[in-house]
Amino acid sequence: MEPIHIFGTRLDYVIIIFYFLGILAFGSIFARFTRSTKDFFFGNQRFSWWLIAFSCIATTVGSYSFIKYSEVGFKFGLSSTMTYLNDWVIMGFFLLTWLPIIYFSRVSSVPEYFERRFDTKTRAMATTMILIYMIGYIGINLYTMAVALNALLGVDIFWSAVAVAVVCSIYVMAGGQTAVIMTDLLQGILLLLAGFSLFLIGLSVLGGWNNFWNLLPEALRLPFAKFNEPHEFPFVGIFWQDGISNNIAAYFMSQGMILRFLSVKSLSDGRKTLIFLLFVLMPLAAISASSAGWLGKAFVEAGLISRNTPSNAIFVVVANQLCRPGVFGFIMAALIAALMSTIDTLINAVSVVAINDIYRPYIIKGGSDKHYLFVARIISFMAGAAGILLVPLFQSFKSIYVAHGAFIASVTPPMVVVIILGSLWKRFTPSAAFSTLLGGSIAIAFSIKYPILITPFAHGVAPEGYIFMRAFYGITVSLLIGVLITLFTKPKDIQEIRGLVLGTIDDAKKIFKGGEINESRGKKVTGWLKVVDGQRILSFHRIAMNLMKAQPGDLIYLSDGKRWLGGLRSIHAKACEPHEGDTNTILISRDLVQEGELIEGRRHRAELIF
Amino acid sequence: MFFSSHNWDSFLYQFIVGGLFFLFGIVMPVVHKDVNLARRDDRWTIGIIFTALLVFILSIIAWQLYAIK
Numbered sequence: 001m002e003p004i005h006i007f008g009t010r011l012d013y014v015i016i017i018f019y020f021l022g023i024l025a026f027g028s029i030f031a032r033f034t035r036s037t038k039d040f041f042f043g044n045q046r047f048s049w050w051l052i053a054f055s056c057i058a059t060t061v062g063s064y065s066f067i068k069y070s071e072v073g074f075k076f077g078l079s080s081t082m083t084y085l086n087d088w089v090i091m092g093f094f095l096l097t098w099l100p101i102i103y104f105s106r107v108s109s110v111p112e113y114f115e116r117r118f119d120t121k122t123r124a125m126a127t128t129m130i131l132i133y134m135i136g137y138i139g140i141n142l143y144t145m146a147v148a149l150n151a152l153l154g155v156d157i158f159w160s161a162v163a164v165a166v167v168c169s170i171y172v173m174a175g176g177q178t179a180v181i182m183t184d185l186l187q188g189i190l191l192l193l194a195g196f197s198l199f200l201i202g203l204s205v206l207g208g209w210n211n212f213w214n215l216l217p218e219a220l221r222l223p224f225a226k227f228n229e230p231h232e233f234p235f236v237g238i239f240w241q242d243g244i245s246n247n248i249a250a251y252f253m254s255q256g257m258i259l260r261f262l263s264v265k266s267l268s269d270g271r272k273t274l275i276f277l278l279f280v281l282m283p284l285a286a287i288s289a290s291s292a293g294w295l296g297k298a299f300v301e302a303g304l305i306s307r308n309t310p311s312n313a314i315f316v317v318v319a320n321q322l323c324r325p326g327v328f329g330f331i332m333a334a335l336i337a338a339l340m341s342t343i344d345t346l347i348n349a350v351s352v353v354a355i356n357d358i359y360r361p362y363i364i365k366g367g368s369d370k371h372y373l374f375v376a377r378i379i380s381f382m383a384g385a386a387g388i389l390l391v392p393l394f395q396s397f398k399s400i401y402v403a404h405g406a407f408i409a410s411v412t413p414p415m416v417v418v419i420i421l422g423s424l425w426k427r428f429t430p431s432a433a434f435s436t437l438l439g440g441s442i443a444i445a446f447s448i449k450y451p452i453l454i455t456p457f458a459h460g461v462a463p464e465g466y467i468f469m470r471a472f473y474g475i476t477v478s479l480l481i482g483v484l485i486t487l488f489t490k491p492k493d494i495q496e497i498r499g500l501v502l503g504t505i506d507d508a509k510k511i512f513k514g515g516e517i518n519e520s521r522g523k524k525v526t527g528w529l530k531v532v533d534g535q536r537i538l539s540f541h542r543i544a545m546n547l548m549k550a551q552p553g554d555l556i557y558l559s560d561g562k563r564w565l566g567g568l569r570s571i572h573a574k575a576c577e578p579h580e581g582d583t584n585t586i587l588i589s590r591d592l593v594q595e596g597e598l599i600e601g602r603r604h605r606a607e608l609i610f
Numbered sequence: 611m612f613f614s615s616h617n618w619d620s621f622l623y624q625f626i627v628g629g630l631f632f633l634f635g636i637v638m639p640v641v642h643k644d645v646n647l648a649r650r651d652d653r654w655t656i657g658i659i660f661t662a663l664l665v666f667i668l669s670i671i672a673w674q675l676y677a678i679k
Contacts, residue, residue: 078673078677079617085666085670086624086628088628088632088663088666089628089631089632090631090632090635091632091635091659092632092633092634092635092636092639092659093631093634093635093638094635095635095655095659096635096636096638096639096640096644096645096655097635097638097639097644100644218677218678221676221677221678222616222617222674222677222678223621223670223673223674223677224617224620224621224624224674225617225620226617226620227617227619227620227623235617235620235623235624236620236623239623239624239627239628243624243628244631268651268655271655275658275659275662278662279662279663279665279666424638502638502639502642502644503642503643503644504644505639505644506644519649521650521651
């Protein structure tokens with residue numbers, strides 16, 4: 001079939017161009033909030049849960065989501081939402097074990113955790129695997145978006161990828177993690193709105209919900225796919241490949257997602273972020289990304305589009321059917337938003353790993369923070385360029401979906417197992433961790449050469465579907481290697497891994513604070529800043545301290561009174577002895593004001609962290 | 611036959627096998643005292659997780675029944 005080209009109106013092009021420029025300007029604004037590598041990488045642990053949750057959804061819904069899930073929705077109906085609705089499975093482990101470990105241990109990257117928990121050798125192996133994973137992901141995202149732009153606008157694939165990569169690299173270079181979070185907040189809202197707009201317009205065209213529902217065959221209305229067939233979309237394959245392996249990789253191993261959670265102002269806000277993300281935003285994103293496919297099926301049944309419409313073009317066809325001038329531009333902007341919000345996160349994440357796991361420990365030790373910040377910005381640009389260079393390579397694959405699935409199932413299982421055993425099992429040894437990464441990868445490579453190895457793990461799925469079941473095979477084999485080697489090797493002393501493993505989270509909190517923790521929960525207080533020159537100070541009136549149930553030396557979070565800023569202007573600092581001045585006055589030193597971009601004379605809110 | 615007719619087998623696998631993973635992730639930190647139910651924050655977290663999951667499961671059941679009615 002000839003590619004479908006829908007050339008929008010002038011209005012659509014204007015909207016798309018203004019969107020590009022707007023995001024570029026918006027992201028670059030946040031350069032002023034980025035003064036150190038800590039700001040560049042982590043956004044300085046200051047943001048509110050709602051801001052990070054929307055930012056995460058923009059990252060989760062990748063550039064390929066609208067195209068891919070619409071295709072799945074068209075072929076298999078509402079069960080296309082399965083991949084968005086199975087993240088709860090790993091939620092307890094992430095919220096209660098992994099998040100406190102990474103948040104309080106202040107690890108800057110997963111490989112750094114591997115070094116502290118295991119050894120340098122394991123860190124090096126993990127760094128290599130994660131960089132391959134992330135740069136490959138940048139390339140895949142650039143390519144899939146370029147394919148979509150090519151189909152929709154007729155723009156050359158390679159140059160589409162270049163344009164998107166350049167825009168993302170510029171604002172990540174300028175604003176780092178803060179820019180990523182703030183632009184993704186905007187883009188997350190936009191892409192949800194765009195998907196829902198398309199769905200609502202489609203329902204209206206069909207004459208309402210009942211007509212839409214009745215047009216769908218019963219099998220396509222169900223929330224779950226068939227257990228082990230067809231091989232393209234078997235429930236059990238999706239469960240192991242996506243629900244377990246990919247989810248653990250995405251939340252535990254993906255540097256981009258970890259950086260988001262390291263940007264929240266407190267552990268409590270990190271927990272709220274995930275709960276809101278999984279139970280509210282993910283279901284909305286599932287509908288937003290898939291609904292064009294469901295509408296496409298109903299349109300076919302209603303005779304509005306051809307029964308021979310290829311499933312991989314269904315998003316384009318439905319958008320073409322429904323969009324009017326201006327709306328088309330809006331939908332395209334949402335597609336671009338989905339791409340940019342995934343790419344920017346990956347670019348920033350690559351710079352974190354490259355600086356903290358390669359450049360700082362092995363190339364230039366003891367350099368100034370300004371130097372590392374400069375190099376981080378250069379690496380951000382290089383990461384975008386590396387992604388572009390991979391585009392022609394991915395163009396050579398027969399199917400991007402197959403390449404993507406094979407890539408995930410082949411790379412992630414050993415890392416997933418090492419993260420789980422490393423954080424849950426004190427006895428898990430450095431030798432076992434290294435052997436699991438190496439042996440697990442070799443075992444997976446063998447299964448690609450000899451797929452029969454997967455048969456005992458296949459749950460009845462046909463060999464064509466082994467691409468999904470390879471994840472289950474890889475996890476099982478890696479788990480066996482890890483457990484067996486652990487039983488015959490020596491573990492690290494518990495004192496060396498305090499705060500890095502289950503059962504030592506309270507130690508992690510003490511290390512984070514630099515003293516005993518105060519578990520009391522008082523009230524939030526408000527007051528006006530009074531800047532004092534001289535030594536670093538944050539002092540509240542005695543009454544405010546009592547209301548917060550805070551003691552001198554406790555960690556306080558102070559933020560601008562305007563909640564909609566989401567913590568953009570905020571700071572963590574230890575409370576000093578209370579002052580005896582005005583009850584509503586907060587004494588603060590100039591360096592803290594500058595560090596948190598706080599504004600003197602404005603009302604601020606304070607709360608005890610611990 | 612009943613289980614596979616409306617993909618109930620997938621439904622059960624998701625919530626039984628997935629539920630075991632989920633419970634393991636909750637129980638382990640409680641047993642190792644990283645989560646202390648005497649603390650208000652931890653109680654709130656556990657409470658909201660289970661409440662949200664219950665609402666989520668009931669919604670999926672309602673969807674399944676609505677789809678096959």
